Amino acid sequence: MESILEFLRQGGYAFFVWGAFSVTFLLLIAETVQLRRSRRTILSRVGRLVQLRGSRTAAPTSISVSAPLSERAASTQPLPPHTASGPKAPTES
Amino acid sequence: MKSNWFKFASPTAFYPIAGRLVPWLAGAALILILFSLYWGFFETPERLGGSNPQKEYYRIIFIHVPAAWMSMWLYLVLAGWAAIGLVFNTRLSFMMANAVAPTGAIFTFIALWTGAFWGRPSWGTYWDWDPRLTSELILFFLYIGYIALHSAIDDTRRADRAAALLAIVGLVMLPIIFWSINCPDPNQCAALHQRSSMSKVESNILLAMLTMTLGFWMYSFATSFSRLRGIILTREADSTWVRDVIAREAAA
Numbered sequence: 001m002e003s004i005l006e007f008l009r010q011g012g013y014a015f016f017v018w019g020a021f022s023v024t025f026l027l028l029i030a031e032t033v034q035l036r037r038s039r040r041t042i043l044s045r046v047g048r049l050v051q052l053r054g055s056r057t058a059a060p061t062s063i064s065v066s067a068p069l070s071e072r073a074a075s076t077q078p079l080p081p082h083t084a085s086g087p088k089a090p091t092e093s
Numbered sequence: 094m095k096s097n098w099f100k101f102a103s104p105t106a107f108y109p110i111a112g113r114l115v116p117w118l119a120g121a122a123l124i125l126i127l128f129s130l131y132w133g134f135f136e137t138p139e140r141l142g143g144s145n146p147q148k149e150y151y152r153i154i155f156i157h158v159p160a161a162w163m164s165m166w167l168y169l170v171l172a173g174w175a176a177i178g179l180v181f182n183t184r185l186s187f188m189m190a191n192a193v194a195p196t197g198a199i200f201t202f203i204a205l206w207t208g209a210f211w212g213r214p215s216w217g218t219y220w221d222w223d224p225r226l227t228s229e230l231i232l233f234f235l236y237i238g239y240i241a242l243h244s245a246i247d248d249t250r251r252a253d254r255a256a257a258l259l260a261i262v263g264l265v266m267l268p269i270i271f272w273s274i275n276c277p278d279p280n281q282c283a284a285l286h287q288r289s290s291m292s293k294v295e296s297n298i299l300l301a302m303l304t305m306t307l308g309f310w311m312y313s314f315a316t317s318f319s320r321l322r323g324i325i326l327t328r329e330a331d332s333t334w335v336r337d338v339i340a341r342e343a344a345a
Contacts, residue, residue, distance in 0.1 A: 011139060011149035013214055020153045020210040024160070024203050028312065031199055032119075035319050042323045046330045047339045054336075 111318040118315035125308030133301035159306040161204035167197035175257030187253035192321035198236035224273035235263040
């Protein structure tokens with residue numbers, strides 16, 4: 001007990017010795033804690049981003065499938081003759 | 094052969110390597126730092142010097158000197174990666190520079206803080222505008238400036254280049270800090286730090302100091318690699334390999 005107190009006193013310079021050492025290791029520990037926490041938030045954020053993009057790339061096919069067949073037929077059928085042969089043919093010949 | 098050099102320069106290749114290294118580096122840092130603390134507090138003399146000895150407060154040397162070394166070394170690493178990034182335009186180099194900066198700033202702050210707590214009992218003041226103290230403070234502002242400039246520019250590529258340039262210009266501070274105690278004539282100029290020589294340091298003190306330096310080194314590797322992994326994930330979020338990594342991490 002006596003020797004522990006003696007150690008803590010640091011010859012009367014306890015304030016300077018422990019003031020320097022405590023702040024140093026508090027900062028280092030705080031940095032590791034912060035890194036651990038930021039890793040978790042980055043993982044969840046990037047995970048959400050990836051999910052979002054996954055659903056967006058999947059979106060066109062799912063919409064076209066769910067769209068009424070009659071509508072798709074109506075919108076796609078008249079297009080080919082107009083675009084493919086109509087305007088292009090005169091310029092090429 | 095030439096392409097092998099750049100093999101690990103891709104974020105995709107380096108991400109898993111850094112992940113495997115971090116626990117080992119952190120463990121090594123912990124062991125080295127604990128050993129140094131034990132040796133520094135229990136196996137060293139209680140006072141230092143002859144007629145006007147430094148008493149127990151000199152033990153601040155075990156964190157002050159290693160932290161000051163790390164502050165300069167990490168800045169060199171930061172500016173080095175910034176320069177490589179500017180020359181070769183490699184993505185990972187800029188990310189490395191980004192990952193090192195906060196740890197470097199912390200060590201610079203520690204060097205200043207512990208210096209103040211050592212200066213008060215030995216020089217009678219917490220702070221003085223002595224060349225070395227002032228230049229180390231400027232180094233701290235350079236780290237803060239690098240981080241602030243990078244986060245102030247939204248476009249990451251432009252932020253990388255602008256901050257890299259600042260880091261390289263700031264490199265001029267390193268020799269100033271290093272030679273700031275080189276005062277040829279005490280009547281012409283004054284420096285509070287004395288000139289030191291490693292070979293004159295008592296062997297137990299030197300051992301504690303060097304193991305702490307190694308420990309801080311391992312700590313810096315561990316924190317920058319861990320931060321680098323986060324940066325890689327954030328910046329490469331568009332690529333498919335990140336999606337696989339996220340899926341794997343979520344499962345684990």
